[in-house]
Amino acid sequence: MTDKTKKWLEKVKQTKEKRKSQVCKVYELKIDKSHISKEKSIYLKQLFLEAKWLYNSILSSEDIFKFDLKNKKIMVLDKDKNQIEKEIKVLSSQMRQAVHQKICYSIKSLSTKKKKRKTKEVGRLKFKSQLNSIVLNQFGITYRIENEKYIFIQGFKKHFKVKGFNQIPENAEFANANLIRRCGNYFLKVTCFLPKEEKARTGKSVGLDFGIKDSVITSDGNKYLFQFSETKQLKKVSRKLHKAKLGSSNRYKIKNKLQKEYEKISGRKKDCKNKFVAKLVKENDIICVQDEMIHNWRKSKLKGFGRRIQFGISSGIISDLKKKSETVLVPKNFPSTQLCPSCGLLNKKGLGERIYFCSCGYFEDRDIHSAKNILNQGLKQISMECRNQMPSEKNPLFDSFWIKQDFLMTKEAPTFR
Ligand SMILES: [Zn+2]
Secondary structure, three states, X not given: OOHHHHHHHHHHHHHHHHHOOEEEEEEEEEEOOOOOOXXXXXXXXXXXXXXXXXXXXXXXXXXXXXXXXXXXXXXXXXXXXXXXXXXXXXXXHHHHHHHHHHHHHHHXXXXXXXXXXXXXXXXXXXXXXXXXXXXXXXXXXXXXXEOOOEEEEOOOOOXXXXXXXXXOOOOOXXXXXXXXXXXXXXEEEEEEEEEOOOOOOOOOEEEEEXXXXXXXXXOOOOEEOOOOOOOHHHHHHHHHHXXXXXOOHHHHHXXXXXXXXXXXXXXXXXXXXXXXXXXXXXXXXXXXXXXXOHHHXXXXXXXXXXXXXXXXXXXXXHHHHHOOOOEXXXXXXXXXXXXXXXXXOEOOXXXXXXXXXXXXXXXXXXHHHHHXXXXXXXXXXXXXXXXXXXXXXXXXXXXXXXXXXXXXXXXXXXXXX
């Protein structure tokens, strides 16, 4: 081992140690296209074009793993499948390496999939007619940031104005980035490392039920309706698309417009979902959710139900919550809508009945009732886990549970089968 590799290994070890106390976050920045010069816009187009050429030419080479990246003249097929020579002018050596690396990784992951035979058919990598992302591996070299406003990309002397720096905290440590093209706009997805922060305990817990009339119902009686309807513009554009001639350039333009409209709606949905999940996590130590099959609702033929879910965000909220350490999943078969928390009877209720009532005299709003049931069941599940395991640092839920224990003693729901 030479001194150089020793130093390098030492550095890798140090970074690994440091990452343990950090969390990884990705921020999306948008390149401001409003005042972009022609030169810059040509450069960006050329960058993605050359990346595509390189990608396809690596794929068509005999030995992909030993492809000569130093050679700047590559052979590309034109639309009549004649070989023509193209020269790489703007794609820097590190970007070329990243394109090559991406292909190698994909081939390796495809081969492991093949060995595991998890999927029935393992495809092969296809030639691309468009490449929409370029990896910028090294912060400070392939890309750098100046004055929290501009970015520089390796191989191009002028800067690009970028929006969205205000999202990134000051103590963030930059790692790699991804240059992305989407609907004619350019974005930079930056990976950052931030110091882990201890969450303040609130001592609260909540159960969530997901419905159709209201999107989310919490066990403390709050109801939220998240609905994102088709915008007027979207309807207008999709009508236009139906009229446009197949294969015409006009149709292509309209399609792009339509995609932009959809993107706007999905942007709003994502924003709303993120804010709601963040609020829940901030306010509660324990969040109980039932693993529901929202896809089945989508299939339901009840009038209007499918559409409401299509433009809702419930499934997104559930899948986000599943990733959080605060969340307790209640199994699908738990009869949250039927169980009476006061006597333990199972009462079947039709979809039309808004109030749940039991022969024992208990009654409650239908949705809040099932949210409360989910909360009780979730807390019970944690207590079962706690009996088998002493509270440990590994699972923060256990700590919260010990605060919650008095609550359980008094309010424990009867067992059911
Ligand atoms: Zn009852």
